[in-house]
Amino acid sequence: MPSAPKKKSPTLEEATNQGDWASVLAHLLTRWRAAPHSVLAERIIGLGKKLAADTPVPKDWDALAEKRDAATLTTLLAALLDKGSVKARPRLETLAKWPEDPRIDRWVASQFAEPPFTSTGARPFWTRLAPLARRIRDARAASTVLKARKGYDLKDDAEAFFAGHVDRIRAQLDAASREGALSAADHRAIIHVDAEMREAEPVALRKARDAGERTNADGGTLLPVDAEMPDADPVARRKVGDAEALLARVLAEPGDDEARAVLADVLLEQGHPRGELIALQLEATRRALTAAERKRERELLKSARKELLGPLDEVLKPDCVFTRGFLSHAALKQGNASGLQRAIQKTSGHPLWATVEHLEGRGDYDITTDPVMKSLRSLVNSDVRTQDLAKRPGLESLAMRGALDQWVELAQDPSAFPALRHLDIFAFHWWAARFLDSPLVSRLERLQLRVYVSGPSAAEALALIPLVPRLKVPDLTFRLVRNDSKDWSCGFRFVRGPDGRHEVHLFTTAMNEPYEQLVRDDLLAGLERIDRLEPFKRSKLILDHRLRTDARHEVLQRVGELDGVLAE
Numbered sequence: 393m394p395s396a397p398k399k400k401s402p403t404l405e406e407a408t409n410q411g412d413w414a415s416v417l418a419h420l421l422t423r424w425r426a427a428p429h430s431v432l433a434e435r436i437i438g439l440g441k442k443l444a445a446d447t448p449v450p451k452d453w454d455a456l457a458e459k460r461d462a463a464t465l466t467t468l469l470a471a472l473l474d475k476g477s478v479k480a481r482p483r484l485e486t487l488a489k490w491p492e493d494p495r496i497d498r499w500v501a502s503q504f505a506e507p508p509f510t511s512t513g514a515r516p517f518w519t520r521l522a523p524l525a526r527r528i529r530d531a532r533a534a535s536t537v538l539k540a541r542k543g544y545d546l547k548d549d550a551e552a553f554f555a556g557h558v559d560r561i562r563a564q565l566d567a568a569s570r571e572g573a574l575s576a577a578d579h580r581a582i583i584h585v586d587a588e589m590r591e592a593e594p595v596a597l598r599k600a601r602d603a604g605e606r607t608n609a610d611g612g613t614l615l616p617v618d619a620e621m622p623d624a625d626p627v628a629r630r631k632v633g634d635a636e637a638l639l640a641r642v643l644a645e646p647g648d649d650e651a652r653a654v655l656a657d658v659l660l661e662q663g664h665p666r667g668e669l670i671a672l673q674l675e676a677t678r679r680a681l682t683a684a685e686r687k688r689e690r691e692l693l694k695s696a697r698k699e700l701l702g703p704l705d706e707v708l709k710p711d712c713v714f715t716r717g718f719l720s721h722a723a724l725k726q727g728n729a730s731g732l733q734r735a736i737q738k739t740s741g742h743p744l745w746a747t748v749e750h751l752e753g754r755g756d757y758d759i760t761t762d763p764v765m766k767s768l769r770s771l772v773n774s775d776v777r778t779q780d781l782a783k784r785p786g787l788e789s790l791a792m793r794g795a796l797d798q799w800v801e802l803a804q805d806p807s808a809f810p811a812l813r814h815l816d817i818f819a820f821h822w823w824a825a826r827f828l829d830s831p832l833v834s835r836l837e838r839l840q841l842r843v844y845v846s847g848p849s850a851a852e853a854l855a856l857i858p859l860v861p862r863l864k865v866p867d868l869t870f871r872l873v874r875n876d877s878k879d880w881s882c883g884f885r886f887v888r889g890p891d892g893r894h895e896v897h898l899f900t901t902a903m904n905e906p907y908e909q910l911v912r913d914d915l916l917a918g919l920e921r922i923d924r925l926e927p928f929k930r931s932k933l934i935l936d937h938r939l940r941t942d943a944r945h946e947v948l949q950r951v952g953e954l955d956g957v958l959a960e
Contacts, residue, residue, distance in 0.1 A: 404581055408588045408614075413439055414463040421462055423581065425492055427824070428529040429574045431660050433494035435585055440466035440495050442589075457486045462493065469499045477509045477517040484520040495534035500524045504540045504558065510550040518557060520783060526561050534568035574657040582660070583675045586668065587685035605768030634658050642718070644744040646767045649674060652716055665696035702744055707736045709753075720767075724753030741811060750789075770814075782808035791816035795844060797823060803830035815838040818873070821852035828859055838867040842881070845872045850914045857921040860886050860894075861928045872914050874907055882911045884918050893931040896922060897959075898951070902938040912943035919950050934959050 407415035417439045424432040444466040450456040457468055460465055471820050472483050487496060500521060509517055528534050539642035541558040544551040558565070574582075638655040640670070645651060652670050659667025667703070669692045672685055681689065694713060698705045713721035724730055733755055745765055752772030759774050760768065770789035774781065781787060782802050788811050795818040802808045809832060819827060833839060843853040851950060853872050861866065871883035880903035887895045900917070922930070933956030937944060951957075 405584060408585050411588070413442055417443065417462055419494060420581070420585070423578050423925055424494060425574075427575060427578065428494070428531070428568075429578065430494075430530065430571060431573075431574050431582060431657060432578060433498075433530050434661075435589075435910070436494050436731060438589070439468075444470070445695065450797065453483065454486065455758050457483065460490055465490070465493060465495055466695075469495060473508055477514040477650075481516055481520050484517070484524065488520075488523050492527060492529060494530040494533070496524060497528045497530035498536075500528060501530075501533035501536040501540075504537045507554060508551070511601065513551075515553065518553070521560075522557055525557065526564060527567065528561075529568050531569050531571040534565040538562070538565050538569060538928075544567055573654055574660075575655065579671060580675055580678070583671045583685065584682065587672075587682060587688045590688055590691075591684045620853060635662065635664075640743075644745045646747045649677075649716060652718075656717065664699075666700055666717055667694060668697070669700070669714065673714065673716045685691075703742060704739055707732070707739055711751075715747075715749075718745060718747035721750040722748055723772075724751070724755055724759075726753055726755070730839070743853050752791075760960065765770065778802065784809075786811055788812060789814040792818070794818055795820050799823075799824050802831070803827050803832035808832065812839045814839075816842070818842045818876075820844055821855070823866050824853075824856055825859065828856065832862045836865050838866045840869040840871060842871045842873050844876070845914070848910065848913075850910075851916065854914070854918050854921055857884065857918060858925065860923060874910060874914075875903070878903070880904075880907045880911070882914050882918075884922070891931075891933060894928040895934065896930055896931045897934050897936065898947075898956075899932060899936045900938050902940075905941050905943075908939055908941050908943040912947055913938070914949055915947050919954065923954060933957070 656670035844922035936959035
């Protein structure tokens with residue numbers, strides 16, 4: 393009779409999503425054995441503690457150990473010495489038959505750091521511990537043993553004995569303490585596991601993490617993220633230096649995602665929130681994040697904002713955007729207070745501005761003109777002169793207030809704004825047509841022209857609509873501004889599709905009743921011009937209005953007559 397098919401083991405992602413932590417542990421151990429790394433080790437230790445909470449103290453240690461179930465190892469290690477050094481000897485022999493595991497490495501290292509038995513009679517215990525010490529592959533465990541060796545007093549017989557054991561395996565320990573980079577595959581696996589494990593954490597522990605704390609995997613205690621570790625070993629100090637050098641590299645070359653990934657590895661080991669944020673957001677460039685991962689990303693941005701922004705935090709509005717672990721879109725706080733202006737100026741030139749791609753708000757002159765702004769691609773309402781912005785080779789998007797006649801001259805200069813693709817500016821009707829007939833406009837992908845309108849008629853501004861069929865801009869908006877300070881306006885947006893036909897979008901902002909009457913007339917007059925456009929093919933007509941008075945009825949009727957629809 394044929395045997396039943398063997399049940400397929402879940403993948404790491406499946407096991408994590410299902411909360412099958414024993415299977416997750418098995419997957420991480422496989423990865424660690426293939427390429428040991430302390431970041432993987434910390435997760436293995438954390439999972440071991442999680443599983444140990446559901447594993448009672450073994451009544452028969454030997455029977456449980458013979459099963460070699462990785463889910464029980466943390467419990468077994470905690471109880472290994474409970475019967476003294478004599479009983480521990482055969483237990484160590486049993487443990488030596490287990491596959492390599494960073495938890496075993498850390499436990500062995502802790503014996504050398506704080507020897508539990510120092511008498512001559514306990515030396516057989518150390519003899520049996522030696523094979524486990526020889527196979528240490530965890531960098532942190534190796535460093536712990538080497539550090540313990542430095543502290544041994546060779547005049548003490550017991551400590552000289554321990555030193556002899558360490559000296560015989562120093563070469564292996566030195567090699568193990570030099571840790572390589574975490575692979576991209578392991579990096580992605582950790583991101584997913586971390587997010588799902590946090591979802592399963594007790595609320596109190598999650599709040600503690602969000603308050604800027606981290607868990608010490610060996611001791612289970614909570615330490616501030618930026619706390620100095622007492623008596624930090626050389627490896628730890630070297631990694632701090634590595635993090636500083638890698639951070640400088642990222643800020644010098646903001647487009648280098650490989651540098652960001654390496655920095656994430658180092659910061660993850662240190663428990664710094666930017667490490668996890670970089671890892672999550674780099675992963676988001678490769679696949680859609682899970683709900684748990686997106687939630688964790690939001691938690692990090694909320695709880696670690698000050699740590700991520702440094703001195704920039706006090707001058708920026710709340711709605712900052714981070715991309716691949718660093719600030720990318722920011723808006724300066726606005727106000728006339730001299731203290732705020734000084735605070736903004738004080739941040740100019742700070743290295744953390746190097747990754748900012750979009751900046752908006754007045755008071756930016758010192759910041760925007762500093763060479764550190766190498767990533768800047770987009771500006772809104774800058775204090776920098778337009779003719780100076782025209783010389784920025786990387787500026788792709790610009791929105792400016794105030795109608796400046798100089799736009800006509802700049803738009804004719806083929807060297808001005810070489811990379812500009814999106815433009816949003818104010819204009820007066822008497823020079824708007826000349827501006828539209830320029831080399832700059834011909835290479836734009838999106839243009840919004842906000843035309844000031846005063847008096848009862850908007851005929852001069854609406855005279856721009858007949859120019860649409862011959863303009864090359866695929867996304868063009870004429871916005872008729874009746875009240876600039878309150879943004880009472882209406883507009884006509886023309887979006888050309890691949891087939892050459894245009895979607896026409898009509899819109900209004902909210903305003904008071906007298907202005908609604910004026911805007912009604914503007915819309916109706918604009919619709920008549922659109923209906924008479926030649927040559928012009930319209931695919932859709934869509935109305936998105938905020939009219940509340942009876943003025944809306946005539947507009948709705950005319951849109952219906954032209955087969956238009958309301959925006960959803």
